[in-house]
Amino acid sequence: MRTIIHLSDLHFGRVDEALLQPLHDLIHAINPSVVVVSGDLTQRARTEQFEQARAFLDTLPGPQIVVPGNHDISLYNVFRRFVKPLDRFKRYITDDLDPIFVDDEIAVVGVNTARSLTIKDGRLNKEQVAGIRAQLAGLDARITRIVVTHHPFDLPTSFEEKDLVDRAAMAMETFAECGVDVLLAGHMHVSHAASTASRYQIDAYAALVVQAGTATSTRGRGEVNSFNLLRVEHERVEIDRYGWDALTNTFRVMLTEKFLRSGNVWSPACESMLAAGI
Numbered sequence: 001m002r003t004i005i006h007l008s009d010l011h012f013g014r015v016d017e018a019l020l021q022p023l024h025d026l027i028h029a030i031n032p033s034v035v036v037v038s039g040d041l042t043q044r045a046r047t048e049q050f051e052q053a054r055a056f057l058d059t060l061p062g063p064q065i066v067v068p069g070n071h072d073i074s075l076y077n078v079f080r081r082f083v084k085p086l087d088r089f090k091r092y093i094t095d096d097l098d099p100i101f102v103d104d105e106i107a108v109v110g111v112n113t114a115r116s117l118t119i120k121d122g123r124l125n126k127e128q129v130a131g132i133r134a135q136l137a138g139l140d141a142r143i144t145r146i147v148v149t150h151h152p153f154d155l156p157t158s159f160e161e162k163d164l165v166d167r168a169a170m171a172m173e174t175f176a177e178c179g180v181d182v183l184l185a186g187h188m189h190v191s192h193a194a195s196t197a198s199r200y201q202i203d204a205y206a207a208l209v210v211q212a213g214t215a216t217s218t219r220g221r222g223e224v225n226s227f228n229l230l231r232v233e234h235e236r237v238e239i240d241r242y243g244w245d246a247l248t249n250t251f252r253v254m255l256t257e258k259f260l261r262s263g264n265v266w267s268p269a270c271e272s273m274l275a276a277g278i
Helices: 017-030 047-058 078-082 087-092 126-136 168-178 271-275
Strands: 002-007 034-038 064-067 100-102 106-110 144-148 182-185 192-195 208-211 226-233 236-245 250-262 265-268
Touching (some): 002 017, 002 106, 017 250, 034 182, 047 087, 064 106, 106 126, 126 168, 144 226, 182 226, 192 250, 192 265, 226 250
Parallel strands (some): 144 182
Antiparallel strands (some): 002 226, 100 106, 226 236
């Protein structure tokens, strides 16, 4: 079994400082196999905000898979937005926009969905999707394949289609071919976990989509600060959603969700299946 800490939307420049030390301490206590950060490390892509984000990441265990979000591209500086959109991200966070971690149980692939030509939306192109396919090619069939983006592939029905990453349907067809199991994202500051079967009708395939809320930002959008802990096995994933408890000044488990794989289809585990040990 592997454990993954899934953080998102840190938004340094608009963080609640009181959360940083408890978050740091809990992550170290969990001692995860991988730390994933699915974008928006800064509020306005300013140097000092990237420096703060870098300093925080340096206190967390590794390996780390970190991808940029739309807030990590300068909004008001036109030159930086269109000529050097991710220059500061690459300077202070990582110059690898296609990060990958692989061991004998999991493969975690990060991909950049942030774009200069849109304020908040994101997209994937065919070259990026082909790159994901190449990175996953030849891996053992029992390795759980995980893709990390900032913009989501699926959301609760209360959100609009335009909130999804552009060209999601194209990417999902390729993910079905190369057996992607789990999709980690952020962007909406809302926690969510579900099978993709309802939105994408792909024969004999459904991935598990996991959204993280904002771990540290003051812009909670109605949800407490939160992050995810995934316990990943070949045919089973358990997700603990940790939320900030202002009464105890700690992050605690608010919800645990369990999903099982049947063939290439991930779906929520019912109690009878769990009792039977399936």
